Amino acid sequence: MRWLWIFILLLPGLAVAYEAQPLTANPQAEARLKALAVELRCLVCQNQTLADSNAPLAEDLRREVREMIAKDMSDKEIIHFLVTRYGDFVLYRPPWKLTTTLLWLGPFLLLGVGATGLVFALRRRQKKVTDVTLSEAEHNRVEKLLSEGVHRP
């Protein structure tokens, strides 16, 4: 019985473990694909990158990008390939164009509007606080009131 137990406990030793295989033969290409895929939008699930998405189209596009990398195309060429087919929407960082000016400048514009508004509001408030010169009699009265402290009825 004891020998049986020892045999059973030793059994896993027969299993031979291999190191995990890399996803592709070329880890460099895979790194490039990863870098590109986070910049590209999956067009099916629009708020996911190509890297995140499991949509069949995203799979196809990753395959396409992988093949282009294998063909030694530059990142610029690969992005151009996708933009000519899907438009700028495929890019997570939209390019600077006439139509995207507002998109890029909008936040700064709003910040400017807010800052100007703040400056104006502060200035207006400053005007409301005017210095009042006290006469001698008023001054004495204030002194008297302060020295007496608060009298509650």
Next chain:
Amino acid sequence: MNRFLIPFGLFIVVVGFLAVGLTLNPRELPSPLVGKAAPEFSLPQLHDPEKVISSNDLKGKVWLLNFWASWCGGCKEEHPVLIRIAQSGEVPIYGMDYKDQRSEALAWLKEWGNPYQIVAVDEPGRVGINYGVYGVPETYVIDKAGVIRYKQIGPIREDILEKKILPLVRELQKQ
């Protein structure tokens, strides 16, 4: 009073923007391919895999290219419209069976009717990528010179057919 007028005005503006934003369809992306030459393809036919259908064979006429698949719900929805176009004989429709299985595609056409002159098979979806397809159904109007003139994203509805596609087709046919 003025104090409340400014925030209220801003509120109205924001509501205006949001109201317009809600009516836009984020799935409809302007295609950069409209006005450009339709990407060429040469693919096996669905009904006869031995035969090839090439985009070059279709030069000289106005035609519709309809990407569809048997797994696609929207395709079912637009199917009666396609059948109606096919019956009117006004413009030929060529199908592109996108990322589909042959047997299922054939069964689908058998069950619902076949509005297509010829169906090409784009099993790996490569032609789809060249056409910028990101969801089926999508339909392209291609003119006699092989230039894409219009892209319909999503099912063709009756009103789109009558107001946009057919007038455009007639105009292109006159050219």
